[in-house]
Amino acid sequence: MLSGQCVSEVCKHGSKCKTVNGDGGSSGGFTCTNCSRSLYHTSTCELRARRFSKGTFLTFPALKQRHRLHIKISFATRDPNGLLLYNGRYNEKHDFMSLEVVAGEVVFSFSLGTTTTRVSAVLPGGVHDGNWHTVAVEYYYRVSF
Known part of the structure; x- marks a missing residue:
């Protein structure tokens, strides 16, 4: 009540x-x-x-703003690896951006041409502890922070 x-x-x-x-x-x-x-x-x-089983995902329309972007995601996981967000084609040969958990670390990757840039955030013990974590990404003309 x-x-x-x-x-x-x-x-x-x-x-x-x-x-x-x-x-x-x-x-x-x-x-x-x-x-x-x-x-x-x-x-x-x-x-x-929302809970996702292994191998499942949710799709949204593509992001329209390629040069400037602010994303904030809260998540909880016990898996050391998983994709949180992907925007782009189905391979790494074209422009794309992704936000994922790799070996317990949050990794933001992006490419606007031939080079892929990866930025990671390290939290002691990793983010795969089942607790809620929030990650914010600001992207401005090939620079992320």
Whole structure:
């Protein structure tokens, strides 16, 4: 049960807001019904995380801005290797950028021509500890930081 009142669109993804009566008929808060109760959803049925099985992925339209970009991703993993983001063709012969976990380290790679540049961030013990980590990449005309 959540404190407060049912207001427009407080419950996400088709779930319904239901007022819970407290003592004496007063509002005791509300709850969202018809939603998945899991570690991946908030109490208002909003998706907070997505889990992927080995070999699966999610696709989005290609990034349109090639010369300037800011990406921020939060993730948790126990695997020492995995792809977090890839934008480009299906090989490394053309322009691309990727963000991945390699041997427990976060690695950002990009190419706008013939040379591939790799930048890595090292965290003692690695990022494959099951805890949440956030990585931010700023890319500005062939320079990343």
